[in-house]
Amino acid sequence: MSSITYGGQSYQCKEHETVLDCLTAHDVTIPSSCHAGLCQTCLMQAVKGAVPANAQAGLKPTLAAQNYFLACACHPEDDMEVMLPQSGIEKLTATVTAIDALNTEIVSVQLRPETSLTYKAGQFINLYKDSTTVRSYSLASVPEIDEHLLLHVRRLPNGQVSHWIHQALKIGDSVEISDATGDCFYTATDLDQSLLLIGTGSGLAPLYGIIRDALAQGHRGTIKLYHGSKAVESLYLSKELESLSGQHGNFVYQPCVSGSTVPRGFASGRAHDVAIKENPDLSGWRIFLCGHPEMVSSGKKLAFFAGASMRDIYSDPFLIMDKNPATVC
Template sequence: MSFQIRTEPADQHFDAAPGETILAAALRQGVGLPYGCRNGTCGSCAAQLIAGQVDYPSGTTSGLEGKPPGTCLTCQAVPTADLVLGVTQIRGVAQIEVRTLPCRVVRKEHLSHDVVRLYLKLPEQQRLQFFAGQYLDFILRDGRKRAFSIANAPHDDAAIELHVRHVPQGQFTDYVFNDLQEKTILRIQGPLGTFFLREDTDRPIILMGGGTGFAPLKAMIEHAFHIGIERPMQLYWGVRARRDLYLPDLPLAWARAHPHFTYTPVLSEPDPDWQGRTGFVHEAVAADHADLSGFDCYLSGPPPMVEAGRRAFEARGLPRDHLFSDAFEYAPETRAAAGG
């Protein structure tokens, strides 16, 4: 016996098989629901449960913390009755096929003391179609997955660019940082996630990244330049010290080439000779913008940074529908390396 699911306000209908999560059923039938980590921690898949009942067989519901009553996590929730969900659908992502492919490491660069850049080449005649800001999974030999944000724009897809931060005691990132060799064959699955640049709006853009949360924002910015978006774009990049700005010249070059783009690095543990902004990156954004009601804001990085930014920006009038986020989980290694 399957359960019928209807979404509002789009009035989209689909069904879920017994034991199937809402998100799995939606993706199986080409219904574009928002999601991120797919393990119940990030909260990106949260939807309003207007009618019906769900169960959480996995028991993983930490992504519900801070959400309004009546919210469900579609990536973990299994229907036990017919449902009506209040959720904003993302039609474009659903139209892109999620594929599992082999890839070859064609280039490995140490960008800083704890960040490596990888370039992955797919088999001949193959390309990975994706939206700027999405991520992919590495599929390990034992079936585990490790997620990394795609750092290149869709038009520049001869190779897939990833920024990998060395996570302390992270088995996979230890391997990537120390032992992974060029020409190694790996297996990936993607594209994944609903963190991508919204193009059908005239609102100015604020992009806030923490650490290697810069990776998906880089893809968005380069895509925006490529398609000719000339809305004001402001990038705030928060790190501890100057050495953590692992591509320091790139945003400066963007700012020189594009008058509508500005860049603000923010150091929380600044070097003695640092003359720029200091403190937490979300505080710098808030200090510069007393009213965010007219902006689109993109947040990418560690969950505490994303959550602090969400609270601060909503307090300054940012509507929830115009705040887009991708929170990286560093431990356990699940969404552990999505860009970081």
């Protein structure tokens, strides 16, 4: 059993616990969001003790060299003394310029950063409600097309940040955000490659950005989008996507409904099942999966077994921490 020292206090870390688990169990508040080593919100720095290599996966080499690590991914092998970073993740101030309802559950939030933010459509940023309450949201905006950052925020039960955004955030408010990160975005490496994009719920956000980015860069290959939900009312941006399909002959939009009532023009079934059924041979395709973690996991396997290379499968699972309602987005 290792000892974790933070703020002058030492805590015993159980064998199965991460540094974040240990500190949280002792009522120490550490900024965190995904609990999966993706968003880097729980970045900490080791003052003493060795940092396991897997706790630094995905960090910039300059941060790893300074003993920064992700608390949610760190299973300590020895005693450690840790602290919150004095620097590392730079916060930017942004102004809310628009909030619009996309359906009864999801709003579109536009943000104007005070300083320039370099990003690619489909990456994500962290949005801070306060110093310790933060969540990650994917970017639906395209820097060459959209003037402001664009997020799609679904209101979730017990979601501290999503409820704040839906109920309290106003146009003109200032918020803090992080730089953009993530590798789920389009690159113009092969303009003739076929693209398959599968999303559920607000997982459409990064896909909407990726599609518009690909088309703006002159992508010539087939682009197919399957967006799914249990009920047709939960789908959104249908008119915009149908219009985009009408303007670009290589773009196909297929809405999917897995519930009992399926209107004409909608595919019946889960989006990833429909997508694989209609495209059984994905050899040479590039795949993007965004939304519910179970869909993303299942979709990866189905795409791989259908012939897609793992290096051509990009994903953005929208993680929901059901075991702790306080951490739900």
